[in-house]
Amino acid sequence: MTCPNRLGESSPGFTGTSTLRIFVPTHVLSTPLAAPVSLRFAMKVLVTGGAGFIGSHVVERLLDAGHEVSVVDSLERGSRDNIAGPLERGVRLHETDIRDRSLRALLADERPEVVMHLAAQVDVRVSVADPVLDADINVSGSLNLLEGAREAGTRKVIVTSSGGCIYGEPKPDALPVKETYRGSPESPYGISKRVLHDYLAFYKQAHGMDWTVLALANVFGPRQDPYGEAGVVSIFLGKMFANEEPVIYGDGKQTRDFVYAGDVADAFMRAIKKGSGTVFNIGTGVETTVVELWEGCARAASYTGEMRFAPKRLGELERISLDWSRASKKLGWEPATDLSKGLAETAAWVKSRLGSS
Numbered sequence: 276m277t278c279p280n281r282l283g284e285s286s287p288g289f290t291g292t293s294t295l296r297i298f299v300p301t302h303v304l305s306t307p308l309a310a311p312v313s314l315r316f317a318m319k320v321l322v323t324g325g326a327g328f329i330g331s332h333v334v335e336r337l338l339d340a341g342h343e344v345s346v347v348d349s350l351e352r353g354s355r356d357n358i359a360g361p362l363e364r365g366v367r368l369h370e371t372d373i374r375d376r377s378l379r380a381l382l383a384d385e386r387p388e389v390v391m392h393l394a395a396q397v398d399v400r401v402s403v404a405d406p407v408l409d410a411d412i413n414v415s416g417s418l419n420l421l422e423g424a425r426e427a428g429t430r431k432v433i434v435t436s437s438g439g440c441i442y443g444e445p446k447p448d449a450l451p452v453k454e455t456y457r458g459s460p461e462s463p464y465g466i467s468k469r470v471l472h473d474y475l476a477f478y479k480q481a482h483g484m485d486w487t488v489l490a491l492a493n494v495f496g497p498r499q500d501p502y503g504e505a506g507v508v509s510i511f512l513g514k515m516f517a518n519e520e521p522v523i524y525g526d527g528k529q530t531r532d533f534v535y536a537g538d539v540a541d542a543f544m545r546a547i548k549k550g551s552g553t554v555f556n557i558g559t560g561v562e563t564t565v566v567e568l569w570e571g572c573a574r575a576a577s578y579t580g581e582m583r584f585a586p587k588r589l590g591e592l593e594r595i596s597l598d599w600s601r602a603s604k605k606l607g608w609e610p611a612t613d614l615s616k617g618l619a620e621t622a623a624w625v626k627s628r629l630g631s632s
């Protein structure tokens with residue numbers, strides 16, 4: 276089947292939701308049929324950054340829904356451990372850099388109907404220190420992926436953006452900030468994320484490739500390593516369990532919007548069929564101060580130590596929270612996990628990791 280695009284070319288592949296394939300995972304075929312097997316309408320999904328923190332949650336959810344999943348990850352920060360279960364369930368892991376030209380052939384081979392793009396240089400401070408590296412991965416690497424997806428006839432690309440960085444420091448009366456807010460990103464990371472929105476609009480207009488952008492708040496949950504954007508939860512919990520004093524930079528009154536990784540994975544699932552050509556904030560709309568976060572972590576880890584403060588770090592936002600009403604209306608999404616429940620789940624994971632290391 277071919278789908279003509281706005282440039283008049285024909286690309287092989289998929290035509291929206293009309294493409295229907297039934298995929299029965301091999302582990303289902305090899306189990307005795309004690310109960311009737313329910314066949315699902317499955318599709319091929321390729322997840323970049325799928326061995327990372329958020330990506331590994333997305334991969335699990337895709338598998339649970341019966342989809343056929345492959346992962347592209349350089350393992351720069353992610354790990355096979357993060358997707359040990361999914362690998363056993365048949366996920367294909369391609370240890371490939373998204374900047375590598377071989378990615379195009381890989382996509383042509385995999386021919387995914389949907390691509391979920393989470394691979395990125397994720398550290399704001401690295402982007403400030405080395406904006407060329409940041410743009411190389413987050414802009415050029417992403418374009419390499421979009422080109423590969425276009426050539427492979429991919430129907431839709433779901434791209435991860437940063438609600439904490441693309442709006443810059445919003446005016447206090449604009450909080451929780453809406454997708455329509457026009458602020459200026461204050462880091463090369465925020466710029467490189469935001470420029471992708473424009474590229475995606477181009478790909479839809481010129482090539483008919485659909486997209487959804489999910490602009491995530493500060494994500495936390497199991498498998499987050501203590502670096503990157505919102506590593507603060509795992510840093511606090513890790514130190515508390517080790518009976519070391521975690522440091523709060525500044526007076527701790529700065530606010531962040533903490534959203535649970537499982538809820539973020541749910542947004543990716545909903546974006547497979549909904550949210551065409553739209554940017555969605557994925558957050559809670561709740562501002563939590565760093566001091567409140569420290570207290571929540573201390574409760575989850577039964578930590579009784581003192582709060583320790585250090586001078587504020589340059590370039591950090593004062594306040595942020597995201598309005599998620601658009602995601603509610605158009606994706607039917609909501610942040611289902613409250614902070615204390617999410618912290619309890621994360622604390623259990625951090626504790627189990629410390630126990631096993």
Ligand SMILES: NC(=O)c1ccc[n+]([C@@H]2O[C@H](COP(=O)([O-])OP(=O)(O)OC[C@H]3O[C@@H](n4cnc5c(N)ncnc54)[C@H](O)[C@@H]3O)[C@@H](O)[C@H]2O)c1
Binds near residue numbers: 371392491494
């Ligand atoms: N964690 C957050 O709070 C947060 C907030 C907003 C947006 N995001 C975005 O969500 C996505 C996932 O972030 P995360 O927190 O899971 O981080 P992560 O570092 O755990 O995941 C990123 C993954 O991308 C891989 N990767 C990095 N560079 C690569 C490259 N050049 N080629 C192939 N793979 C590469 C890493 O190995 C890693 O597995 C990123 O796009 C990030 O910018 C995260």
